[in-house]
Amino acid sequence: MSGPDVAWYLALAAVLFGIGALGVLIRRNTLVVLLSLELMLNAGNLALIALSRHFHNGAGQIFALAVMAVAASEVCVGLGLVVALNRRNLSLDVDTLSELRG
Amino acid sequence: MIAASAGNVVVWIVWVVAAFTCLGSAVAVVSFSNPFYSALALIGNLGSLAVLYLLLSAEFVAAAQVLVYAGAVVVMFLFVIAYVGPRRETPWSGGPGWQTIGAVAAAGALMVEIIVAIGMQASGSLSHETEVGTAFGTPAWIGRVFLVDHLLAFEITSVVLLIAAVGGVILGSHTKRATT
Numbered sequence: 001m002s003g004p005d006v007a008w009y010l011a012l013a014a015v016l017f018g019i020g021a022l023g024v025l026i027r028r029n030t031l032v033v034l035l036s037l038e039l040m041l042n043a044g045n046l047a048l049i050a051l052s053r054h055f056h057n058g059a060g061q062i063f064a065l066a067v068m069a070v071a072a073s074e075v076c077v078g079l080g081l082v083v084a085l086n087r088r089n090l091s092l093d094v095d096t097l098s099e100l101r102g
Numbered sequence: 103m104i105a106a107s108a109g110n111v112v113v114w115i116v117w118v119v120a121a122f123t124c125l126g127s128a129v130a131v132v133s134f135s136n137p138f139y140s141a142l143a144l145i146g147n148l149g150s151l152a153v154l155y156l157l158l159s160a161e162f163v164a165a166a167q168v169l170v171y172a173g174a175v176v177v178m179f180l181f182v183i184a185y186v187g188p189r190r191e192t193p194w195s196g197g198p199g200w201q202t203i204g205a206v207a208a209a210g211a212l213m214v215e216i217i218v219a220i221g222m223q224a225s226g227s228l229s230h231e232t233e234v235g236t237a238f239g240t241p242a243w244i245g246r247v248f249l250v251d252h253l254l255a256f257e258i259t260s261v262v263l264l265i266a267a268v269g270g271v272i273l274g275s276h277t278k279r280a281t282t
């Protein structure tokens with residue numbers, strides 16, 4: 001059962017990464033920036049798993065699982081930051097969050 | 103032979119549907135002005151990616167994708183979005199116009215760069231297809247690879263998760279401001 005070539009998966013991953021990067025650059029809501037970061041991480045995961053299947057090497061899938069753990073950590077810390085910002089009644093607009101001192 | 107080609111057609115159809123769902127929901131994540139809808143669109147994106155992982159015979163990663171991402175991460179996002187409440191943001195404008203144009207140009211350049219770099223560096227090794235066995239990607243196989251060959255990565259991942267959990271608790275706890 002051989003479906004599309006691995007190049008198709010890599011092209012899809014590149015387009016998905018581009019959409020995620022566009023979201024990170026263009027959106028100003030912190031939450032949507034975090035969601036777009038998830039898109040970029042998922043694009044990396046897709047490329048890793050496609051190449052893991054192509055080269056019949058398990059390290060790609062292990063790396064994808066590690067990327068998932070890192071994404072969960074990033075969401076944990078990022079949402080903690082959002083909650084902390086919201087508690088101090090600060091704006092969630094990334095353009096106005098130019099200082100680290102709240 | 104006919105059965106094999108029919109299977110190929112089915113795989114292609116599933117791939118095309120999953121790829122378009124993936125790209126469409128990704129565009130939806132970026133373009134919705136309400137972050138709640140963006141998080142819901144991310145669920146569709148993660149589900150279609152899980153289908154693609156299944157096509158790549160990565161069954162355990164597909165299951166982990168649904169459990170970890172759609173089950174935990176998106177639910178946490180939805181909780182925080184509901185906690186923060188609706189915030190008004192104009193979706194595609196805001197800021198000077200050149201900023202939006204520059205962002206689109208930068209993202210497009212990044213995408214083209216990735217495709218060109220992969221095509222130049224790896225086009226030779228991407229042509230031949232290797233056949234994988236039926237054990238590839240199953241939980242038993244993943245577990246053996248994870249806990250035998252990549253044990254250090256497994257342990258470091260657990261430490262990273264612990265540190266992130268502690269950091270999230272510290273950021274979310276009620277602390278007095280250091281400088282009043």
